[in-house]
Amino acid sequence: MLARANDAGGRERLMQIIRNDVRRIDRLITDISDASRLDAELSREASEPVNITQLLANIAEIYRMLGLPRGIALHLDAGASEMIVMGRDERLGQVFRNLIDNAISFSPDGGTVLLTARPLDGWIRICVEDDGTGIPPENLETIFNRFYTERPTEHGFGKNSGLGLSIARQIVNGAGGRIWAENREGKGARFAVELPVARGA
Ligand SMILES: Nc1ncnc2c1ncn2[C@@H]1O[C@H](COP(=O)(O)OP(=O)(O)OP(=O)(O)O)[C@@H](O)[C@H]1O
Numbered sequence: 147m148l149a150r151a152n153d154a155g156g157r158e159r160l161m162q163i164i165r166n167d168v169r170r171i172d173r174l175i176t177d178i179s180d181a182s183r184l185d186a187e188l189s190r191e192a193s194e195p196v197n198i199t200q201l202l203a204n205i206a207e208i209y210r211m212l213g214l215p216r217g218i219a220l221h222l223d224a225g226a227s228e229m230i231v232m233g234r235d236e237r238l239g240q241v242f243r244n245l246i247d248n249a250i251s252f253s254p255d256g257g258t259v260l261l262t263a264r265p266l267d268g269w270i271r272i273c274v275e276d277d278g279t280g281i282p283p284e285n286l287e288t289i290f291n292r293f294y295t296e297r298p299t300e301h302g303f304g305k306n307s308g309l310g311l312s313i314a315r316q317i318v319n320g321a322g323g324r325i326w327a328e329n330r331e332g333k334g335a336r337f338a339v340e341l342p343v344a345r346g347a
Pocket residue numbers: 177244248249252276278279280281289290294295296297305306307308309310311312335
């Protein structure tokens with residue numbers, strides 16, 4: 147079509163479409179190759195004690211420093227006790243960033259993303275909650291599938307590959323934990339991650 151377009155305006159519009167497609171394909175390829183390397187890398191990496199309280203505090207601070215969009219606030223409530231799990235802090239950091247990015251993108255203007263962490267019977271439970279649209283009950287499991295993505299059109303077609311949650315689940319399972327989604331009583335989604343407390347911690 148580009149070869150046949152003879153006016154400058156038409157060519158420019160086509161170039162724009164091609165540039166967007168290239169960006170979308172590039173993103174998809176990067177995500178796929180990250181995801182396929184992940185399995186091998188996770189089994190190779192040695193786990194070490196990770197201070198969840200510190201990790202979440204660092205992540206929250208970075209989001210605030212970079213600035214949240216559309217007047218959205220990020221709150222962290224990690225209680226008072228020290229919470230140590232076994233894993234890799236950059237991997238677990240990626241899990242929480244994926245969940246927070248999703249929560250932000252589904253939050254209404256001026257919404258609140260709440261990050262909580264609590265010890266619970268040998269486990270640490272970390273939750274990421276938002277006051278967005280929530281998740282259709284029949285999709286609470288399928289959203290964790292590779293390439294499952296379902297977003298309102300105004301989010302921009304092709305910006306998301308649908309790999310975030312499947313990567314998060316792979317990492318959490320690799321650390322001996324579990325991750326699931328539920329809807330909050332009022333409005334919005336809650337993602338819960340449970341990781342076993344490090345022995346001796
Ligand atoms: N906080 C949330 N509220 C409502 N729906 C959500 C939320 N988080 C995830 N989802 C649903 O789960 C789907 C899969 O999420 P996932 O993070 O795997 O993919 P994505 O965000 O669409 O793409 P990517 O993470 O690759 O950018 C989303 O497209 C959306 O439909």
